[in-house]
Amino acid sequence: MLFPDYRPRRLRQNENFRRMIRETRLSVDDLILPLFAAEGKGVKNAIPSMPGHYQLSADHIVKEVKVARDLGIPAVMLFGIPNKKDAMGTGAYAKNGIVQKTVKRIKDKVSDVVIITDVCLCEYTDHGHCGMVQGGIIANDATLELLARTALSHAQAGADMVAPSDMMDGRVAEIRETLDENGFENTPIMSYAAKYCSAFYYPFRQAAESAPQFGDRRTYQMDPPNSLEAIREVSMDVEEGADIIMVKPALPYLDIICRVREEVDLPVAAYNVSGEFAMIKAADKLGWLDGKKVMMECLMGIRRAGADMILTYFAKEAAKELSNG
Numbered sequence: 001m002l003f004p005d006y007r008p009r010r011l012r013q014n015e016n017f018r019r020m021i022r023e024t025r026l027s028v029d030d031l032i033l034p035l036f037a038a039e040g041k042g043v044k045n046a047i048p049s050m051p052g053h054y055q056l057s058a059d060h061i062v063k064e065v066k067v068a069r070d071l072g073i074p075a076v077m078l079f080g081i082p083n084k085k086d087a088m089g090t091g092a093y094a095k096n097g098i099v100q101k102t103v104k105r106i107k108d109k110v111s112d113v114v115i116i117t118d119v120c121l122c123e124y125t126d127h128g129h130c131g132m133v134q135g136g137i138i139a140n141d142a143t144l145e146l147l148a149r150t151a152l153s154h155a156q157a158g159a160d161m162v163a164p165s166d167m168m169d170g171r172v173a174e175i176r177e178t179l180d181e182n183g184f185e186n187t188p189i190m191s192y193a194a195k196y197c198s199a200f201y202y203p204f205r206q207a208a209e210s211a212p213q214f215g216d217r218r219t220y221q222m223d224p225p226n227s228l229e230a231i232r233e234v235s236m237d238v239e240e241g242a243d244i245i246m247v248k249p250a251l252p253y254l255d256i257i258c259r260v261r262e263e264v265d266l267p268v269a270a271y272n273v274s275g276e277f278a279m280i281k282a283a284d285k286l287g288w289l290d291g292k293k294v295m296m297e298c299l300m301g302i303r304r305a306g307a308d309m310i311l312t313y314f315a316k317e318a319a320k321e322l323s324n325g
């Protein structure tokens with residue numbers, strides 16, 4: 001169809017026409033709110049590069065989970081900030097670890113919200129890597145058992161879903177097997193399947209105090225120029241038993257979300273990471289763009305690329321925007 005027979009503007013002339021032909025919808029159902037769990041009581045430490053986000057002790061987390069629920073947000077993702085770190089990341093799989101304690105507290109006080117826990121060692125190791133270090137190298141196979149123990153301890157504490165973010169090879173299978181052997185065959189795994197080695201995690205590493213103390217994460221997280229490799233990573237996790245596949249970060253990797261969406265028939269999650277959040281907040285603060293509008297456009301873009309759900313620090317603000325119509 002060519003002009004003047006076809007005039008795309010005919011269906012753009014008012015909001016009702018636009019609503020009728022809208023191809024992508026963003027709903028509060030699509031949002032997952034990440035939260036940072038800290039030790040102590042009454043703790044609410046602001047994270048400077050992530051305005052509106054805090055390291056929160058369990059009492060505050062419970063309140064925050066209720067706020068999320070009341071806004072209609074179906075799930076939160078918990079990250080733990082332990083008081084002590086060591087070479088083996090023992091805090092990650094301790095029965096009374098920060099995530100385990102916090103999950104229990106939330107489960108005692110709040111129902112109706114899915115509690116997802118991030119499964120990784122980097123917040124708990126003194127070297128800050130996501131796996132065990134042996135001879136200066138991040139040891140893959142030796143790490144698997146620790147990750148599986150971590151996931152199991154989260155499930156035992158009451159987590160509704162576990163989300164391994166370490167990028168060790170074979171961890172989804174190991175976690176699935178351990179969960180099944182211990183009677184948690186109904187606990188789903190959301191795998192950070194295509195997780196890139198990104199500079200956009202910078203604010204998060206301040207928030208979670210998890211920056212690597214030597215080297216970087218390039219030997220386990222994916223190299224940003226690769227996309228075929230993302231398909232291999234995703235296929236592996238599907239074979240190993242993942243229930244939801246995640247792509248991370250979101251905005252610089254919309255092409256990956258789109259490709260993964262076409263390749264797999266599992267639900268696809270995208271992580272709109274801390275750096276993506278910080279950039280918009282900073283520009284908004286400077287008056288260089290309208291933060292709210294840009295937030296909604298970005299979230300819609302991530303949905304349009306093919307993500308079924310979005311982990312985002314904007315979850316609460318977006319939920320409010322959506323309910324304002």
Ligand code: PBG
Nearest residue numbers: 120122165200201204273274275
């Ligand atoms: C832990 C983890 C990270 C993020 C989520 N889980 C940091 C990292 O891999 O260095 C980043 C999240 C964000 O930036 O919002 N492995």
